[in-house]
Amino acid sequence: MTLESVTSGFHPIAVLLLMSFSTTVYYYHLEASKHALNPLPDTGALLLLLSTPPLINALIFLLLLTFYNLHLHPLSSFPDPLLHRALPLSYIPHTLLGTTAHSNAALHAKYGPVVRIAPNQLSYISIAAWRDIYGVRESSSSGKDTTGGGKQMIREELVFPGDDFEFFTPAKPMISCDAANHARHRRAVRSYEGMVSGLTRVLMGRLEEEQRRVDDVNSELGEKEKGEGINIVDWFHFAMFDVTSALVFGKPFGNPENGRYHDLPWSLAIAEVPGLGRLVSWFLPRKMVAEARRHMQFIVDMIDARSRAQLAGPPHQMDFMSYILPALQVPHGEKPTAASLSTEELYLNAQLLCIAGSETTASLLAGTVYFLSLEENAHHRARLVAELRGQFAAPEDMTPTTLAHEAPFLGAVLNECLRLYPPGAINMPRKVPAGGAMIDVPGGSVVGIAQFAACRSATHWIDPLRFAPERWLMEGEQAKYACDRKDVFRPFSHGPRNCAGQSLAVAECRLIVARLFSSHWAAAEHAVHVSRTRRRI
Numbered sequence: 359m360t361l362e363s364v365t366s367g368f369h370p371i372a373v374l375l376l377m378s379f380s381t382t383v384y385y386y387h388l389e390a391s392k393h394a395l396n397p398l399p400d401t402g403a404l405l406l407l408l409s410t411p412p413l414i415n416a417l418i419f420l421l422l423l424t425f426y427n428l429h430l431h432p433l434s435s436f437p438d439p440l441l442h443r444a445l446p447l448s449y450i451p452h453t454l455l456g457t458t459a460h461s462n463a464a465l466h467a468k469y470g471p472v473v474r475i476a477p478n479q480l481s482y483i484s485i486a487a488w489r490d491i492y493g494v495r496e497s498s499s500s501g502k503d504t505t506g507g508g509k510q511m512i513r514e515e516l517v518f519p520g521d522d523f524e525f526f527t528p529a530k531p532m533i534s535c536d537a538a539n540h541a542r543h544r545r546a547v548r549s550y551e552g553m554v555s556g557l558t559r560v561l562m563g564r565l566e567e568e569q570r571r572v573d574d575v576n577s578e579l580g581e582k583e584k585g586e587g588i589n590i591v592d593w594f595h596f597a598m599f600d601v602t603s604a605l606v607f608g609k610p611f612g613n614p615e616n617g618r619y620h621d622l623p624w625s626l627a628i629a630e631v632p633g634l635g636r637l638v639s640w641f642l643p644r645k646m647v648a649e650a651r652r653h654m655q656f657i658v659d660m661i662d663a664r665s666r667a668q669l670a671g672p673p674h675q676m677d678f679m680s681y682i683l684p685a686l687q688v689p690h691g692e693k694p695t696a697a698s699l700s701t702e703e704l705y706l707n708a709q710l711l712c713i714a715g716s717e718t719t720a721s722l723l724a725g726t727v728y729f730l731s732l733e734e735n736a737h738h739r740a741r742l743v744a745e746l747r748g749q750f751a752a753p754e755d756m757t758p759t760t761l762a763h764e765a766p767f768l769g770a771v772l773n774e775c776l777r778l779y780p781p782g783a784i785n786m787p788r789k790v791p792a793g794g795a796m797i798d799v800p801g802g803s804v805v806g807i808a809q810f811a812a813c814r815s816a817t818h819w820i821d822p823l824r825f826a827p828e829r830w831l832m833e834g835e836q837a838k839y840a841c842d843r844k845d846v847f848r849p850f851s852h853g854p855r856n857c858a859g860q861s862l863a864v865a866e867c868r869l870i871v872a873r874l875f876s877s878h879w880a881a882a883e884h885a886v887h888v889s890r891t892r893r894r895i
């Protein structure tokens with residue numbers, strides 16, 4: 359049954375609203391006739407008169423909506439748990455608790471490769487879904503048709519966390535702008551590929567300082583009682599905010615509080631309420647709005663200072679802005695050209711890079727240290743340390759290039775951590791365009807791959823929950839894992855909107871894990887031992 363046949367050309371929500379509106383009118387009519395002899399009712403009656411219709415309205419609306427979602431919705435033929443298909447808000451608690459990835463994995467284990475996780479939303483774990491949902495299609499800005507036709511799936515019509523704050527409207531960051539602007543943003547930051555090698559020195563400089571922090575941590579731990587220790591997850595977050603900030607602005611945030619964006623779960627939850635994001639943002643706690651503003655203002659100040667420094671002469675060390683500012687930024691008020699960014703877009707993209715570039719890498723590093731610290735993985739840890747010490751005489755010999763070529767086990771460890779603990783674990787949503795782009799999925803539906811579930815599914819992997827870096831190596835042990843469906847593994851996503859920082863992320867993580875494990879394992883081991891007692895990943 360299609361949407362059109364159910365509603366005879368009307369949007370179902372409009373029909374439901376109309377029905378509940380007529381109930382309100384009818385109610386007013388009844389009340390008015392009761393108060394006909396008393397045109398000015400007392401306060402209690404007036405309050406009742408004003409508040410009851412909206413409540414009744416809301417109740418009727420919810421009942422009608424639930425009935426529609428359960429029986430008439432065009433996605434009602436897909437497998438789903440009752441609560442998820444009845445009400446759009448049923449999965450919000452998971453978003454707030456950070457358990458969405460686990461809950462989706464459980465749903466896929468029970469219902470199979472396609473699950474209706476909300477009335478209008480389907481979750482997939484199949485390999486073909488990567489191409490169908492995220493691949494380049496004929497109407498994309500590139501004009502290519504690499505996936506067999508159909509319209510491009512839409513990203514921009516879905517609210518992105520933080521959009522509701524509307525800083526610099528109508529400018530948008532690359533992750534939530536429309537397809538044409540997205541191509542311009544990606545052109546503007548295309549130089550990042552070359553940037554990885556250019557920024558290695560900055561990265562190495564930051565790592566020297568981080569190593570000093572490890573030393574401090576080590577001596578601090580010596581003084582503290584065993585069991586007290588530090589939380590390595592927080593430590594990685596602080597470190598990665600500083601590293602990312604140094605790469606983007608040429609200087610670290612310094613104070614970790616400047617870089618952190620504490621309210622991401624709330625922002626994610628708000629973004630998931632269809633059509634209500636803006637409304638909810640008016641009622642957000644002041645503290646949360648103030649924190650978002652403070653965070654954005656901090657980024658604006660950093661960019662402005664960096665732009666002024668650029669005018670005074672080229673900086674002594676390269677950073678991301680060295681690539682973007684001179685050629686690509688347009689002055690205030692002028693229209694951006696095909697490969698430039700407006701000042702507002704620069705602010706928004708810088709904020710995006712700080713969040714996208716630090717939380718993700720910090721999560722991967724925390725996951726890596728966690729898996730390697732488990733006693734059952736001691737032999738993997740020993741193999742990694744042996745590889746690094748055997749291949750590299752000094753830490754300075756380790757660069758993104760040398761590590762890529764001479765440390766295959768390190769690459770396998772990182773892949774295995776990305777598989778079991780993907781930082782982009784929740785579904786990256788795309789909206790199906792009008793007229794549909796996938797078989798059986800009507801336009802307007804939201805689709806996405808559940809990365810965490812796909813990477814832990816027994817459909818695709820042998821011993822899916824076992825930490826086994828050897829599955830990524832072309833050697834004897836690998837035969838056991840020959841049937842793994844590795845093409846479902848795309849931690850940086852796929853298609854035109856995939857991760858813009860993939861090479862940078864891989865380079866950073868290789869360098870940090872290599873340096874941590876080759877020369878500072880003792881400190882890391884101690885820190886991890888202690889933090890493991892506090893938090894399970």
Ligand code: HEM
Binds near residue numbers: 857
């Ligand atoms: C282990 C580390 C990382 C992982 C697993 C990761 C993963 C992802 C994924 C899955 C997406 C796609 C979201 C979607 O399809 O909707 C994405 C987008 C993005 N990532 Fe990453 N990321 C990582 C590190 C980084 C770093 C270091 C940077 C930059 C400093 C970065 C910048 C971005 C940006 C700008 C986007 C938006 C791209 C666009 O919309 O065109 N990421 N990332």
